[in-house]
Amino acid sequence: MGIQERKTRHKEDLRKRILEAAKKLFVTAGYEATSIRKIAQEIEFSPTTIYLYYKDKSDIIYALHQEGFLMLRQDFQPLMQVESPYERLKAIGKCYLRFGMTHPDFYEVMFMMKDPMKYLEIHCVDGEWAEGERVFDLLLQTIRDCQQDGYFKGLDTIEVAVQAWSSVHGLCSLYVSGHLRNMMEVVLDTNEQEAMVEKAFRVFVHYLELTK
Amino acid sequence: MGIQERKTRHKEDLRKRILEAAKKLFVTAGYEATSIRKIAQEIEFSPTTIYLYYKDKSDIIYALHQEGFLMLRQDFQPLMQVESPYERLKAIGKCYLRFGMTHPDFYEVMFMMKDPMKYLEIHCVDGEWAEGERVFDLLLQTIRDCQQDGYFKGLDTIEVAVQAWSSVHGLCSLYVSGHLRNMMEVVLDTNEQEAMVEKAFRVFVHYLELTK
């Protein structure tokens, strides 16, 4: 049935077009400005049509959430080739920071907003955050490798991983939310927060080096 | 003019009652559920009356933002008596974490939401985030004291402070947003994230100890 195929393909196509329109609005105008009606206007369909392809708005932003994780994993992939575990760990940290700073909107959806996490709790069985798990596993494995090289002696792998994640996430989220910027303007009157993020990261790396 | 006084006092009173109603809704139902109309219903006034006392909604949430910083500073105050700078630093970190975990809604407004920061940019001259500055100064001074005791040798005070802030903020925000919870459920099937926050904090403290 070639007709059936073409129809389902067309349907998948529209589903994709909705997501593309949502992403366009999302990255240009931010989450606040991304409404169902504006998405509909973008693809020249009725707002209600969107509900034939996505359950609700949180379903769409969850799709973006997943797309963000795909991007992040693709950024991470080449780093897995780095042989030295510790250098790999540093590279992961740097890469994570760069991702957050170059895609602040995606970072917000992926790691800061409550909505996508609530979506998981409601729609999935329980905590089926596969995308997050995959990325975290990369971190876990790298830290395990570091421990075999003598780093993080006597420390629990998971605890080290959560702490490391918190540190880089803390920098990213303070950057994305604008809190770092405001603090910088007050403490030292500069708005070169990018430089400060890098410097703070280096301080963290300095701490890690002491564990060997 | 006793009458004039009573009137202005009554006006101040209503301004306070609006904020109290907003806070009540805020802590019981979260930010999302705190609407102008619901606040008005709570104080049994018309929604438009609120606009006679607050410029707009962001003005109200900024007031809550400030109130949160007042609470945090009050929590911090007794810690300033701790003589040992390093013990004081640890106490500040613990206190910050506890604040975020016991008042997640306030923490969100104070350190995670973009709105209050944007309010500052628009309404004030430029970066007049006095409340944040005060708290950060406490951290800065404590780290300076630590450095005199031999900690953080060869490191920049501000960079150390930003890094420390990022680390505890990272833990808090992952906790508040629910991301830590979801990750915990996947990696190790437990939802005792409070314990994990504490453990990750101890790992961080362990790092800091190595700088001496």
Add this chain to the structure above:
DNA sequence: AAATTTAAAGAACAGTGTTAACCTGTGCAA
């Protein structure tokens, strides 16, 4: 050709922040 399924749209509901226009009672000067 008739019946049925399907995609899309229209209208509407309940909610949001916010503004302009309109009362309505109080205080004061003529």
Add this chain to the structure above:
DNA sequence: TTGCACAGGTTAACACTGTTCTTTAAATTT
């Protein structure tokens, strides 16, 4: 005492939001 200005408060309305119910129109199947 009358007229007036002004404060505090409300009503109605605008322009949005996400979402659902009902309806239309086209395509497919019988």
